[in-house]
Amino acid sequence: xxxxxxxxxxxxxxxxxxxxxxxxxxxxxxxxxxxxxxxxxxxxxxxxxxxxxxxxxxxxxxxxxxxxxxxxxxxxxxxxxxxxxxxxxxxxxxxxxxxxxxxxxxxxxxxxxxxxxxxxxxxxxxxxxxxxxxxxxxxxxxxxxxxxxxxxxxxxx
Amino acid sequence: xxxxxxxxxxxxxxxxxxxxxxxxxxxxxxxxxxxxxxxxxxxxxxxxxxxxxxxxxxxxxxxxxxxxxxxxxxxxxxxxxxxxxxxxxxxxxxxxxxxxxxxxxxxxxxxxxxxxxxxxxxxxxxxxxxxxxxxxxxxxxxxxxxxxxxxxxxxxx
DNA sequence: TCGGCATCGTACGTACACGAACGATATGGG
DNA sequence: CCCATATCGTTCGTGTACGTACGATGCCGA
Numbered sequence: 122x123x124x125x126x127x128x129x130x131x132x133x134x135x136x137x138x139x140x141x142x143x144x145x146x147x148x149x150x151x152x153x154x155x156x157x158x159x160x161x162x163x164x165x166x167x168x169x170x171x172x173x174x175x176x177x178x179x180x181x182x183x184x185x186x187x188x189x190x191x192x193x194x195x196x197x198x199x200x201x202x203x204x205x206x207x208x209x210x211x212x213x214x215x216x217x218x219x220x221x222x223x224x225x226x227x228x229x230x231x232x233x234x235x236x237x238x239x240x241x242x243x244x245x246x247x248x249x250x251x252x253x254x255x256x257x258x259x260x261x262x263x264x265x266x267x268x269x270x271x272x273x274x275x276x277x278x
Numbered sequence: 279x280x281x282x283x284x285x286x287x288x289x290x291x292x293x294x295x296x297x298x299x300x301x302x303x304x305x306x307x308x309x310x311x312x313x314x315x316x317x318x319x320x321x322x323x324x325x326x327x328x329x330x331x332x333x334x335x336x337x338x339x340x341x342x343x344x345x346x347x348x349x350x351x352x353x354x355x356x357x358x359x360x361x362x363x364x365x366x367x368x369x370x371x372x373x374x375x376x377x378x379x380x381x382x383x384x385x386x387x388x389x390x391x392x393x394x395x396x397x398x399x400x401x402x403x404x405x406x407x408x409x410x411x412x413x414x415x416x417x418x419x420x421x422x423x424x425x426x427x428x429x430x431x432x433x434x435x
Numbered sequence: 436t437c438g439g440c441a442t443c444g445t446a447c448g449t450a451c452a453c454g455a456a457c458g459a460t461a462t463g464g465g
Numbered sequence: 466c467c468c469a470t471a472t473c474g475t476t477c478g479t480g481t482a483c484g485t486a487c488g489a490t491g492c493c494g495a
Contacts, residue, residue, distance in 0.1 A: 144405070146340045146357075149412045150424075151318040151333055153431035156358045158315045159452075160435055161308040166453095175480065176308055183303045194443060200303075201313045206482050208445065213480075230443040230490045248301070255306045261433045267307075270430040274310035276418045277427070278317055316482080323483095334451065351473060363452050365475065370450080387460045387473040 150277075161258045168257055170250045171243070173217075177202060177210050179251075182219065182244045185236045192231040201278075219243060307434075318415045325414055327407045328400070330374075334359060334367050336408075339376065339401040342393045349388040358435075376400060 146152050165176050174182075180200040185191060191199070197207035211234060214220035219240035225231035236244065259267045303309050322333050331339075337357045342348060348356070354364035368391060371377040376397035382388035393401065416424045 144408055146337050148428060149408065150415050150428060150431070151315075151322055151411060152337060153428060153435065154311060154315040154318050155333065155451095156435045157431050158308075158311040159358065161311050162452085165308055176312065177481065180303050180309060192443075201316065202481085203483050204444075205446085205484080209480075209482090225443095228443085228491070232444070251301055251306065254308060258307050258434060262430060266430055266433075269426060270434070271305060271307060271310060273419060273423055273427040273430070274307070274314050276423075277415060278310065278313045312481095319482085332450065349473075359451085360453050361474070362454080362476085363450095366451075382473095385461070385473085389474075 161254075164257050165254050168250055168254045169247050171247060174243070174247060177206075178214060179244075179247060181207075181210055181214065182236060182240060183248075185220065185234060186241070186244050190233045190235045192225060192233060194231075196234060214240070318411075321414050322411050325407055325411045326404050328404060331400070331404060334363075335371060335376075336401075336404060338364075338367055338371065339393060339397060340405075342377065342391060343398070343401050347390045347392045349382060349390060351388075353391060371397070 162176055165179075166172060169179065177200070181196060181202075184196055184199050188199075193207055193211055194204050196211075197204050202210065211220060211222075215222065218237055220234055221237050221240075222232045222234050225233050259270070262270060319333055322336075323329060326336065334357070338353060338359075341353055341356050345356075350364055350368055351361050353368075354361050359367065368377060368379075372379065375394055377391055378394050378397075379389045379391050382390050416427070419427060
């Protein structure tokens with residue numbers, strides 16, 4: 122293992138000179154978001170109660186639970202997913218009989234999606250564990266910091 | 279923006295019935311992290327200066343730039359990537375002649391990775407745009423909020 | 436009414452992400 | 466010295482993510 126203590130910076134002062142801050146990949150927001158998202162997904166997987174349901178499938182089913190019926194593109198916009206990505210998510214949910222579809226009456230381009238009875242049953246069950254997922258992910262922070270993080274994240278989306 | 283009904287909560291913590299906070303998917307940290315990560319990746323792609331370099335490839339090359347030579351697994355640990363994921367990233371970098379490898383002398387299991395001359399040239403060029411990527415991603419926040427976000431993200435990783 | 440343009444869903448290619456299983460190699464304890 | 470165990474890199478399968486291109490359909494203005 123290489124020792125990386127090589128050079129010591131003589132106390133770079135806190136803020137105020139943003140240009141002199143060294144560029145470290147570990148301090149870049151994109152890098153931190155990738156790592157944080159990885160951890161959140163991993164916690165979701167072990168906490169939500171069904172290892173075969175992914176975060177995006179969960180979000181999609183939640184929206185169908187809320188809206189009853191949605192076209193595929195509309196659902197994608199609601200959960201922030203590309204229509205190509207949505208296509209795969211919906212296909213897998215349909216294969217598992219958690220989601221059903223019917224042609225849109227009056228617009229032959231669209232397909233209306235809805236939860237099956239089985240889908241309703243499952244999402245109702247998983248919903249119980251939803252708060253635990255967020256709680257566990259945010260555990261390192263206190264209440265005020267948790268709210269702060271959620272607000273800052275909302276603002277950069 | 280939701281009004282912060284900051285009534286101090288007495289010790290009647292709604293342990294099992296948090297009626298005060300409805301569960302909305304858009305307010306869950308995992309969902310927000312997914313969306314924020316999407317946006318950061320998209321900004322990276324259009325800002326870094328080479329549409330064929332991805333964030334993970336960039337991180338990996340940065341680490342090789344810093345350490346000169348690393349085994350594949352070691353590199354993966356440094357940038358927070360699974361060894362199976364690392365395998366694909368390294369393969370693509372090698373196919374583009376940005377990274378080279380040689381057997382580890384003294385440990386036949388390992389492969390030592392390093393940047394090629396071309397890889398050095400490229401990462402040096404992209405490095406110039408690195409700060410702009412983070413700046414653009416964090417643009418909706420002021421300086422103090424930016425630092426706060428980075429700190430909170432670090433702590434939940 | 437019809438032609439241009441937008442939208443819907445699909446298909447293909449590329450890339451990240453990770454669990455699981457695998458063979459080869461290294462290492463430490465008995 | 467030898468075997469149990471660990472590590473290293475690879476492969477396979479599944480899923481998210483998005484750009485691009487495509488055909489079918491809907492809509493609107495000339």
